[in-house]
Amino acid sequence: MRIFTIIIALLFVTLASCDNKQRNTELNQETENNFQYIRYEEPADPSEVKETAWNDISEGLTGSFASIDKRYDRSVPPKVQMANQWKAYAWKGERIHKQLLLWSASDLGDISFEWGKFSDKDGNDLPVENLKARFVRYLLTDEFAEGCGHRKPQDFAVSLVADAIDEVSEFSYEPKTTRPVWITIDIPDNIPGGKYEGKLVVKTTGGDQLDFLIELTVGNLVLPGASEWSYHLDLWQNPYAVARFHNVEPWSQEHFDYLRPLVEMLANAGQKVITTSITERPWNGQTEDPFGSMIKWTKKKEGDWEFDYAIFDKWVAFAQSCGIKKLINCYSMIPWGNKFIYFNEQKGTYDSLVAEPGTQAYKEHWTPFLKDFAEHLKTKQWFSMTSIAMDERPVEMMEAAIKLVRDVVPDMKVSLAGNYHTEIEADLFDMCVASGQSVPAEVLTKRAAEGKNTTYYTCCVEAYPNNFTFSPPAESTWQGWYAAANGYDGYLRWAYNSWVKNPLTDSRFRSWPAGDTYLVYPEARTSIRFERMREGIQDFEKIKVLKKRLEQLDTEEAKKALSDLETLLNKFQISALADVSAEGMVTEGQDMVNGISKELF
Template sequence: MQLECGLAEESYKYIAGKLVDFTRKKFDLVSGRRDWVAFQLMLKGDEEFTVSTGDNPTFSVKGPLLNIRVHVEVEGIPQSCIRLYPIGTVEDDDGIQKADMLLKNEVVTVAKDAVQPIWVEIDIPEDVQPGNHQGTISIFAHRMFEDEKKVAAMFFNVMVKDVVLPRPSEYRFHLDLWQHLSNIARKHEVRLWSDEHFRVLEEYVKSLAQLGQKAITIIASEIPWSGQRSYRVKDYPSDMFEYSMVKVEKDLNGNFIYDFSAVKRYIELCFKYGIDKEIEVFGLCNIWEDDEFGYGKVATDYPDAIRVRYYDRADSCYKYMRDAKDISAYIKALESFFIENGWIELVRIIADEPSDMELYEKRLEAIKNAAPQFKFKAAINHAEFIKRFKRQISDYVPMLPCVCQEWDSLKEMAGKDIERLLWYVCCWPLYPNTFISSPLLESRLIGLLTAYMNFDGFLRWNYTVWPEKPRERISFRYPEWRAGDTNFVYPGMDGAPILTIRYKNLKRGIEDYELIQMLKGVHPHSDEILSKVWSRIFKFKDIAELAPEAGKKPEELYSLDYEDYMAVKEYLLDEISQYKD
């Protein structure tokens, strides 16, 4: 078999049908200590073959296919620090297969003339010796019971700088990726809030912790997003309902009893992995309604559509609270729960994209009257909310176009009227974003753009909002939502998430942010250094140019050249190393 092989950067996204360059045979990488490097190995054959990323024997049900085994080693780096993943593709909205999943399969079958990317990732331990570390990629081939033969070798170099990166739990970047825990239970076929569910949740929490996640998602009423209105989508029915973590009963005397055990268990699970800076409570403010389809208010005398389900011991029936006083008492009980556990300062009652200012004011007032110690947070897609609520909302999270529109106001309010300032993208704007169709460098850009704006972090709604069969069809509700808008990971058959190359590039961008914070903390001329960083990455002169109405193309706004990002990382490491002590 004629085998083609070559190397590509970590931000490369294979797209089926596009020409692949196999000419690159060497790679130079730069890292700190307690860091990681990654690149891709591209393989293509003129006949069907299997690729193995491990050491186990391999036979194919398709017969005596040639097996290609890939082995990577690096001088001075333990073998346990090296991981290889075949990259799986998903079908984008345009019907084209594009790279996304980091498959856990040790062996994959590759069709004739198809390209198989392999993700190569190497952890750089904290105690590694700074300097050059030579790496070798060895490719072996055999068929059936033949002896293997080494058929190709490629080389790379890792230059390790004498700078220790922080652990993810120590990141200053405030990452808030919402966790849709009911959807995780559905896709892994476990009962809500069971031991099996929490076993699976632990794997997802671990993956979030590795990104430096800071916020814990708590759902405190039934279906606060009304299932993302997924019932309106007829060509691909997908269950996206999220259910309350709180169990409520009414005793024979008519008193309500609240069971917060699932809430407490999940919070403590997140704490275990260092996710401990925020408890974000959904379901108490700005419930999404859809009266046309029956998803409206239950308690008509309360200013929000909060849906609290309870079990009535008197007749053994499940019911919903229908009086404002019962809703208020429930909110007060939640506040008391957080106070008793010493967590009240971490709690934020979030509103997802409120659109009616007067109604939002009433909803805030209702919660404050019931539970005065709660603080508030809002994901804002209407710029007029920013000035109006600056003394009522602790944490602001404007969508990027709103940031552009109210840039001066946000800069003035930051650190004075706002405790924490994040930004977000969702189905809009089209760029920068983290869709399957987005360049991977836009996922990395998030960290650098956050640092440039001097914001505290970034929010996205989409960690696990999968449609019905995400590994078969991730495209859902196009063109309103683009493929990848709903997820950073996929459900794995082993009860753990399948990571993606978007996840990895987001992580890289967060680490860029951390390097910038380290630079600010030690370098006497950090402003001058950062000016050079911004000029290398950003092409806009005014933040307003990032707004969709400005009409600028991505390449007119920021670099899409991997070499620029690597040059920035090396520059930051070099400057930090001069003053780290």
């Protein structure tokens, strides 16, 4: 695999060199926590900017708490009910959010934050490291339009949208702009319950200062840590995008240094699956950075096969060290186009084979690998957690591929993300269906009893609920409620970080709606979408804990609360979003869960 890796690395360097030279002239870097952190300029607003909208805005700094369900325009003053106090309720172990807006008609210089003491009447403190105030950054987005399919930027409406959450300690304010700030509080799981009060101080180098008060009531119930969450989160990782963006050699120490905070952030959202590619371009290079094979296939001169697992092993061990430990999904025995690339030792070059599942050529190509791969996995003690994975393939191809796996390695796990097929359901350990599909309740119950995963996914097909950069933020949270309401174990999305060419400033892509290819940003910048998705996962876990506790109480009050909760959950159907906002549904659900928690526990 070494020669192939070098070739790919050189290709990355060649493709990225022009972009990197331009980017490095525009960006400067500051070291924070021994990490080179890119500072960059946001794009201009493509919409018509009305300077007159700022005529009545004061020269000094103005600020207010605001909804996390809204994306506020950068170029106009926000229309919000002014509030300098935020009252919140949370479980122990929970993460909560609030949005703060800052604006002015004048030049304020640099803006920075300072947290005041955050404590209860008994002197118990919220640790300052659990409190974050981060600037929300703007980038270009487009519209859903027809969803999937090739698109040109000039054919779609373009706008500026707030999404990326930056980690810089201070921000240079541009006059006549609205600057959102994302407030995050991680409540320790061992903190005493009660009322905590604190404040966030916003300062500018121009001498302005605003104090924002926070009153947090911590309940008695405890949300387990992310590593204990049952929610089966499967966001596909793309390490190749990280190598290209940072212009580093794939699988070098530098590459892994950039990968670590990104993968750890994913693990801290409860990620269960390590995404691996066992064939070259399993999705035919559909992303800006194609997936290479993490396993080198070599056809020896004598005609037998040799498999080099060095990169596969390195990536899996690394992801496990970051906290992702449940499942290894290996793509794909049925790549798009059924084309398989390998190194031909006799020719001294790379060669390819096109073979459909069920053919003799396909069987002869995959049988030696499956046998060798299974033995290798057993040596690494990874066999029981590894699955041969496919996505959106015809059922006839799936049947043929599964039959071959069963003939060669009978106890190998198999995964599929695609349509629901009764013919192969029993053979799938990890089954993920498109959101428009329906899995019978008895099948969900049976699979759960057998310890199998059943999840759902969204992609460029669904206008809603979805995670595009223009999607209403609450839709990302709504997805966790949908899983809880419909018996799914969790959610899959095909792209955690398949970054576009310039992911920090332009989320649009040549094939799908903006933001479809990634949820987070370079250097482990989180996003409104990702934080709201994590919130929905917390809600899923809170519902699970609450149901169990209510069943244990076995009182009339508890029975009524449980019945009310089930009635509310039944509302979480995709069809409902045609008439009711995700924001309204999520707010109603969270209010009920927190209300029951406060009243009965």
